[in-house]
Amino acid sequence: MSEEKSNNFxxxxxxxxxxxxxxxxxxxxxxxxxxxxxxxxxxxxxCLNFGLTMKYNGDTNLRFDDTNPVTEDTEYVESIKExxxxxxxxxINEFYASDYFERLHEFAIELxxxxxxxxxxxxxxxxxxxxxSHTTPGIENKYRSRSVEENLQLFAxxxxxxxxxxxxxxxxxxxxxSTNMHMRDPVMYRIKYAYHHRTGDKWCIYPLYDFAHGQxxxxxxxxxxxxTLEFVPHRELYDWYIKELGIFPSHQYEFARLNMxxxxxxxxxxxxxxxxxxxxxxxxxxxxxISGLRxxxxxxxxxxxxxxxxxxxxxxxxxDISLLEFCIREELNTTANRRMAVINPVKLIIENxxxxxxxxxxxxxxxxxxxxxxxxxxxxxxxxxxEDFMEIPVKKWFRLAPGQMVRxxxxxxxxxxxxxxxxxxxxxxxxxxxxxxxxxxxxxxxxKVKGVIHWVHALDCVPAEFRLYSHLFKSENPALESGDxxxxxxxxxxxxxxxxxxxxxxxxxxxxxxxxxxxxxxCVDKDSKAENLVFNRTVGxxxxxxxxxxx
RNA sequence: UGAAAUAUAGCUUAAUGGUAAAGCGUUAAAUUUUGACUUUAAACAUGAAGGUUCAAUUCCUUCUAUUUCAACCA
Numbered sequence: 001m002s003e004e005k006s007n008n009f010x011x012x013x014x015x016x017x018x019x020x021x022x023x024x025x026x027x028x029x030x031x032x033x034x035x036x037x038x039x040x041x042x043x044x045x046x047c048l049n050f051g052l053t054m055k056y057n058g059d060t061n062l063r064f065d066d067t068n069p070v071t072e073d074t075e076y077v078e079s080i081k082e083x084x085x086x087x088x089x090x091x092i093n094e095f096y097a098s099d100y101f102e103r104l105h106e107f108a109i110e111l112x113x114x115x116x117x118x119x120x121x122x123x124x125x126x127x128x129x130x131x132x133s134h135t136t137p138g139i140e141n142k143y144r145s146r147s148v149e150e151n152l153q154l155f156a157x158x159x160x161x162x163x164x165x166x167x168x169x170x171x172x173x174x175x176x177x178s179t180n181m182h183m184r185d186p187v188m189y190r191i192k193y194a195y196h197h198r199t200g201d202k203w204c205i206y207p208l209y210d211f212a213h214g215q216x217x218x219x220x221x222x223x224x225x226x227x228t229l230e231f232v233p234h235r236e237l238y239d240w241y242i243k244e245l246g247i248f249p250s251h252q253y254e255f256a257r258l259n260m261x262x263x264x265x266x267x268x269x270x271x272x273x274x275x276x277x278x279x280x281x282x283x284x285x286x287x288x289x290i291s292g293l294r295x296x297x298x299x300x301x302x303x304x305x306x307x308x309x310x311x312x313x314x315x316x317x318x319x320d321i322s323l324l325e326f327c328i329r330e331e332l333n334t335t336a337n338r339r340m341a342v343i344n345p346v347k348l349i350i351e352n353x354x355x356x357x358x359x360x361x362x363x364x365x366x367x368x369x370x371x372x373x374x375x376x377x378x379x380x381x382x383x384x385x386x387e388d389f390m391e392i393p394v395k396k397w398f399r400l401a402p403g404q405m406v407r408x409x410x411x412x413x414x415x416x417x418x419x420x421x422x423x424x425x426x427x428x429x430x431x432x433x434x435x436x437x438x439x440x441x442x443x444x445x446x447x448k449v450k451g452v453i454h455w456v457h458a459l460d461c462v463p464a465e466f467r468l469y470s471h472l473f474k475s476e477n478p479a480l481e482s483g484d485x486x487x488x489x490x491x492x493x494x495x496x497x498x499x500x501x502x503x504x505x506x507x508x509x510x511x512x513x514x515x516x517x518x519x520x521x522x523c524v525d526k527d528s529k530a531e532n533l534v535f536n537r538t539v540g541x542x543x544x545x546x547x548x549x550x551x
Numbered sequence: 552u553g554a555a556a557u558a559u560a561g562c563u564u565a566a567u568g569g570u571a572a573a574g575c576g577u578u579a580a581a582u583u584u585u586g587a588c589u590u591u592a593a594a595c596a597u598g599a600a601g602g603u604u605c606a607a608u609u610c611c612u613u614c615u616a617u618u619u620c621a622a623c624c625a
Contacts, residue, residue: 005565006564006565006566008564031625032625033624033625035624035625065625067624067625068624068625070624071624071625123623124622124623127623128621128622131621132621133553133621134552134553134554134620134621135552135553135554136552136553138621165623166623169623178554179553179554179555180554180555180620181554181620181621182620182621184621187622187623189623190623191623192623206623208622208623208624208625209624209625210625212625213625229556229557229618229619230618230619230620230625231625232555232556232619232620233554233555233556233619233620234620254556256556256557256618261562267625268624309563309564309574309575310563310564311563311564311565312564313557313563313564314556314557315556315557315558315563315617315618316556316557316558316617316618316619317562317563317564318562318563319562319563319575320561320562320563320575320576322562322575322576323562323563323574323575323576325575326574326575326576327575329587329588333587333588334588338585367585367587367588368588396586398586399586407584408584409584409585410584411584440584441584443584449584450586451584451586452583452584452585452586453585454585515585515587517585517587518585518586518587519585520587541585541586541587541588542586542587542588543586543587544586544587545586546586
């Protein structure tokens with residue numbers, strides 16, 4: 001009974017290749033650079049790469065693209081592995097581009113010997129200048145015609161530390177007039193006296209992305225090397241190295257990267273938000289990182305569902321963040337236990353309810369599971385949400401207002417008799433009467449009320465901190481804003497509230513998900529302690545109530 | 552003044568040389584002890600111009616718009 005889902009264009013290619021017998025088995029790879037945390041855009045790529053080989057019975061390698069020792073770190077390696085596992089995927093091999101430094105070095109020598117690579121003594125500025133522009137071809141410099149022997153000798157010198165950083169590079173000899181800038185004698189190796197997180201001080205020359213990625217794919221015999229659209233112009237070079245080296249022909253296919261409203265996806269910008277402390281860290285719940293979403297209360301399956309829903313194509317896109325929110329609501333609606341929490345409390349006293357009396361009322365943990373219940377304490381003094389009372393109600397106001405009646409969820413119908421205000425004019429207490437025969441489950445009152453509100457017994461509750469998150473940025477596409485993207489940060493992206501919650505929540509461990517009735521889905525934050533419960537709002541409930549103008 | 556990629560409802564993704572489909576979002580209504588969920592309904596699309604054709608969103612040409620490309624980053 002599964003609904004037909006059409007293949008995306010990469011699945012079409014894979015099916016075709018399999019059908020034609022081009023490959024017996026496919027192999028993909030996920031190639032992160034360990035210089036930052038994974039974000040929801042990476043999740044799209046992960047779901048694609050691993051999803052492809054799950055669907056077509058192949059394997060996926062995890063390969064760290066660690067060719068730039070100055071920005072990379074093992075902290076990132078560990079977080080990346082954790083995030084992929086958490087998303088529910090497992091790789092068959094864990095590889096590192098640095099595993100291939102020896103091989104890559106041999107490849108470079110091979111190209112020098114073929115007369116296809118040369119050592120250039122120019123400065124980076126000179127090289128950039130000689131590259132020309134989109135409209136003018138580049139020019140060939142004097143080092144381009146060095147002999148094979150000289151190149152071999154100089155490259156050995158580079159490797160052996162005879163030159164300073166920036167003094168020399170190894171370049172491929174391709175075509176300085178190509179319309180593709182990447183083919184104008186791209187740099188293959190540069191000198192860097194930097195400690196590498198895996199190879200230590202063994203090397204002082206490091207290959208660039210283009211000279212490492214395709215060959216790494218080839219060494220691993222990757223059949224389908226999937227990446228994002230910015231790499232389209234690199235494909236010609238990717239193919240060139242593979243062809244000239246005569247190695248296994250991996251193929252590159254590109255899809256459009258994910259963009260999402262009200263957030264940024266560039267690692268550079270995310271790093272800036274962390275470093276400049278606009279957020280508390282990579283796992284701040286406002287970050288679009290996997291770890292941030294996890295802390296905010298997103299589940300692996302909700303993220304996978306999201307990735308499935310956004311699809312794979314080649315056109316630029318800006319996904320509405322409401323789709324992500326839909327995916328987590330849909331799941332949590334069926335799995336998250338209901339609890340009552342009052343985030344912005346105001347006291348309510350039921351004057352005709354005997355002082356000192358209390359009783360237990362029964363509430364469902366999950367709708368549609370009538371057996372699955374808990375008991376909650378009820379009494380004369382309770383807290384309700386400040387927003388559930390309006391002194392001068394708007395039209396179609398179903399909640400509490402002077403003289404108006406409402407049901408307390410799972411308990412009685414009450415009627416607002418009068419209110420009390422403090423010096424500042426704010427409501428400090430709401431006085432009500434209740435109808436004893438209206439008790440939930442035993443209601444003989446025959447009364448009908450439109451509104452049902454949640455509440456917490458004042459004598460049997462615990463204080464709690466609620467962290468209410470909203471969009472990190474004010475505009476839909478912060479990347480498009482001119483000037484500093486940080487000026488667009490939403491000052492209200494985190495609002496901390498102190499309220500109360502029904503008793504019995506003290507021992508909920510980190511990560512547990514709840515629906516706080518009428519307030520939204522929340523999870524226990526890692527900062528939560530028995531003395532100070534902390535809940536993160538994962539996402540609010542849909543709210544179709546739009547206040548009309550006052551009556 | 553270059554090259555490449557892309558263009559289907561508000562967003563995302565389908566499909567087809569012959570009635571353009573779905574999810575999200577939006578708007579109504581029903582239901583409801585969560586103004587949630589659920590159910591029902593509604594509105595909204597093939598960038599433009601030519602050409603081939605009985606018939607073009609699909610094929611061809613041109614135009615326009617958007618994105619990407621000149622790091623010793625990936």
